[in-house]
Amino acid sequence: MGANKFGGLPVRAGVSPSCVSLPGGGWPTFTDFLVQRFPDIPLAVWLQRMGDGSVVDEFGEAVTPERAYRGHMRLYYYRALPPETRIPFDEELLFQDEHLVVVDKPHFLPVTPSGPYLQETLLVRLKNRLGLDSLSPLHRIDRETAGIVLFSVQPTERAAYQDLFRQRTVNKRYEAIAPWRADIAFPRVRSSRIVEGQPFFRQAEVPGPANSETHIDVLEVSGRLARYGLSPVTGKKHQLRVHMFALGLPIVNDRVYPPQDPTPEDDYRFPLQLLAQAISFDDPFTKQRRQFSSKRRLELP
Template identity: 50%
Template sequence: MRDGVSASRTWLPKCESYKNENENHGSWETIIDFLVERFPFIPEAVFQQRLGRGDIVDQNGRPYAVNSPYQPETFLFYYREVPDEPVIPFEETILFKDEHIIVVDKPHFIPVTPTGRFVRESLLSRLKHRFQLEEICPIHRLDRETAGVIIFSCDQRVRGAYQSLFQNREVRKTYEAIAARSTLEFPINHRSRLSKGEPFFRMQEEGGEVNTESIIDLVETKGELARYQLKPVTGKQHQLRVHMASIGSPIMNDPFYPTLQPCKGDDYSKPLQLLAKKIEFIDPVSGEVRLFESQQVLVL
């Protein structure tokens, strides 16, 4: 682990068998020959720099050199890095930590795990670096655009017990959102079927067997806007965002729903007005009732 980033690995196949399955590919004399073919989107000069720094190692931890021979049927380890990775100017808050879990109050804009142009700035890498503990991993999901409470495991021996809470719907989650004021009768129990939409990162409602459910309530109004309390019964990707758009009150500053907005980069002045406010469950290890609440506030 380096700066909170765990090593990734890739298998080095036999040249002959790989070449039989992939015509005109698979003749590698050196490690850099393989890397250039395996990762064509990365310039050879970048690999030369990484090899020169000792950032690519074999399965015994020995650094490869630029001219190291190819070693079939072994693992190669490397560290993901993004040149000029943007710094996200917000800090997470640790709400709770014991030997089993870490509960974090995540700001908007921080991805939970390394993705795309964010590796070291992901919440996972930040926590690994802060606590110098490689086995930290998230127990559930939270969108990059969404702020609020998220739980990480820091003890793999009991990780499954906490993950089962979410799989078995034994966790009570409460969100808040700011959206257009509605004239509908609340609370609403919104149930629908969600599936992958277009492009691939959006979800859509469609006919068929219901697979999502959210309880939506209006708790405060101010002019044309309102504060909503959202309690997801299920936990599909973008579920609350799609459901709010479906009832005619899309969440304020949502770039995906109801229509996909052109990408203009991160506008830190306009965060998605969705907050994972509370998480409550019975601790599967201690038997205690756990209730964690975000310190963040959505201003109406």
């Protein structure tokens, strides 16, 4: 029989081992492959990890520096980053039972590890705080966006919850502060085709069949700004930010839309004025109607 998940390596400080799939190829050793695959990680680091028993194959067998390469399998290892500066905002736990964890995420905190963020992510914070190594996000919101995020507690239940998002039976409600334009009629629906733009992290609208849809209404107007209600039907990356920008209504404090070169660094004084305000759905396990709302507020000046 094979090893446990992650080749038998345990979750460490809330962080699951990373995985790399091995292609067919002619590398003499696993070490040669890893050094070529991850050029930013020095050989000495891989040798130290192997000496610590922190690199294993999918069967739980340790990878040693001289072990011959074998393709079409997986290796697991612990990802390491320099000490992270704490993101100075706290998440709020709104709900927890045997099925779900619901959290009110602050601005600037990523949901899952990526790039320079590992410990300073919502998922790892929650794993450490709640002692739930199997916790898994059911959807994601942008790092810059605040508001409601759902997590599955039981690995066997995750697919059923994610099916609700795929079937578009989850009702999501966002709010945003953006310019007010009397020449644009509301409520309105924005449908367009969104694809990856340049650079890779920026999305763009292009001609072609629509793959995104957002319902937009005005909730409140104050001078040159308004508070908008946004209901996404689809879940494309940056969808709400792209749609508002395309209407000539860029969300206040958005560093990416409109494009700026170079993209400005984070400034904690100016959070993106976008909030995942509410979410509701029929729970496939409890058969109850689930409804959760953020305690955070976007205020017009």
